[in-house]
Amino acid sequence: MKNLIKRSTLIAAILVGSTLMGLAQSAAKAPVDERNVRAAMHFLASDAMQGRGSGTIFERITAEYVGSQFMQFGLEPAGEPGWDGKPTFVQTVTIERKTFEADPALKIGQTAFVHGKEILVVRTNNAAIQGKLQKLAAGEKPESGAIVLFKNPPASGNMNQAAQPFFAAGASMVIIEETAQYRSGWASIGSRKPAFNASSAKPSALIVASKESGAAISALADGTAIEFGGNVSTQANYTWNAIGKLTGSDKTASAEVIVLSSHLDHIGVNENAPGPDKINNGADDDASGTVAVMEIARALAAGKRPKRTIYFVCFGSEERGGLGSKYFAENMPFPQDKFVANLQFEMIGRPDPKVKPEELWLTGYERSNLGPELAKRGAKLVQDPHPTQNFFQRSDNYGFAIRGIIAHTVSSFGLHTDYHRVTDEVKTIDFPHMTKSINSMVEPIIWLANSNFVPAWNEGKKP
Ligand SMILES: [Zn+2]
Structure with missing residues (x-):
């Protein structure tokens, strides 16, 4: 097409153009567009995605979608090789799953207590565990590797949590006498063959004993040898991570890495959910965090390349124990x-009434100097107002933190009752809040990626 613009029109166009540039510059303060946030959320948390169940084909499709977006934004692929031998944006992780072929048993001398009959295997991470019996009350310390008979467990509630101090102190197994709750679920738990993911973690099992078998174990002397186990078969399961990166622009600083992450899986379909809706859409948990990672990637890829390298990673199977991030x-x-440093984004789709409307909280804020430094650079990060929830330990950041890496989770989860329910839907998302939240993190992250600031744990706060 010919250029027919007259000179006067051209000047007007330049004036309009400069005004537009002015607008574009002020818009640069808010690099993330609510429309993009809405679009990605509507896809990820749609019924079509069936709740992105960990390790399901829907989790895989989610990873491919996020990877495809990373490609569009101009990130570099950091996943496995594809059909052409070149790296893709997706990493397939194989998880070895072990299932007991027959019901496993506790063996004490000539006596065997069998899963589904005299005992229930609530969970185990090993096919075989041996140890010596120690009968302990809450607060008492087991010897390393001991098999603890818990003398006075709570009458109800979360037994994993009640037994946790014994495991933390080195017990390999905790046996609890049946509660009314376990008795009512005995047939259904007992009919399932126990299974676990292969791991190199130290043995850990929680066993419920029937009244009679509990009494029999209780009558044994401390130090009695107990053996647990059975034959297992191995199956391969999979999970998928989406990974893209921006290689840093500085020759030296580019060796240093910041990981911005989320989990792209959720808990899928629950056929037993009351009512007609069976899909756990996982809009807040954690489509919202995944969209945050995507939109920060879009903004950073479009701007001046930071000095340090940034990995953008959306992990699979967080809901099954952080398998993708592990x-x-x-x-x-x-x-x-x-x-x-690692910043994980989790559940930022709704504001938390416990903090100011604009604020986000950082799990383990008091543990390192990262949160306060980012706050100095404009991040609206404050201390987690729900310390009893142990959120620092409850997301993918924790697997990095226990390896010594400064790793926290950014969130505004206000303990809403839609958590892990079919009602965690897009219609509950506060898009202006979510967009503002993502925008508020962009500049502080750019600062971190261009600085030579190396965050550190505060005295005695390293997990
Ligand atoms: Zn989550």
């Missing part, structure tokens, strides 16, 4: 001593 942590694509 694999990433065990197979880091860069040296661990170059890992500057």
Whole structure:
């Protein structure tokens, strides 16, 4: 087409153009567009995605979608090779799952207590566990590897949590006498063959004993040898991470890495949910965090390349014990001593009434100097107002933190009752809040990626 613009029109166009540039510059303060946030949320949390169940084909599709977006934004692929031998944006993780072929048993001398009959295997991470019996009350310390008979467990509630101090102190197994709750679920738990993901973690099992078998174990002397186990078969399960990166622009600083992450899976479909809706859409948990990672990636890829390298990673199977991030942590694509910090984004779709409307909270804020430094650079980050919830331990950041890496989760989860329910839907998302939240993190992250600030744990606060 010919250029027919007259000179006067051209001047007007330049004036309009400069005004537009002015607008574009002020718009640069809010690089993330609510429309994009809405679009991605409507896809990820749609019924079509069936709640992105951990390890399901829907989790895989989510990873491919996020990867495809990363490609569109201009990130570099950091996943496995594709059909053409070149890296893709998706990493497939194989998880070995072990299932007992027959019901496992506790063996004490000639007596065997069998799963589904005299005992229930609530959970185990090993096919075989041996140890010596120690009968302990709450607060008493087991010897390393002991099999603890819990003398006075609470009458109800979360037994895993009640037994946790024994495991933390080195017990390999905790046996609890049946509660009314376990008795009512005995047939259904007992009919399932126990299964676990293969791991190198130290043995850990929680066993419920019937009244009679509990009494029999209680009559044994401390130090009695107990053996647990059975034959297992191995199956391969999979989970998928989406990974893209921006290689840093500075020759030296580019070796240093910041990881911005979320989990892209959720808990899928629950056929037993009351009412006609069976889909756990996972809009807040954690489509919202995934969209935050995507939109920060879009903004950073479009701007001046930061000095340090940034990995954008959306993990699979967080809801099944952080399996995608565990694999990433065990197979880091860069040296661990170059890992500057991890920020995980979790549940930022709604404001938390416990903090100011604009604020986000950072799990473990008091543990390191990262939160306060980001806050100095404009991040609206404050201390987690729900310390009893242990959120620092409840997301993918924790697997990095226990390896010594400064790793926290950014959130505004106000303990709403839609958590892990079919009602965690897009219609409950506060899009202006969510967009503002993501925008508020962009500049502080750019600062971190261009600085030589190396965050550190506060005295005695390293997990
Ligand atoms: Zn989550």
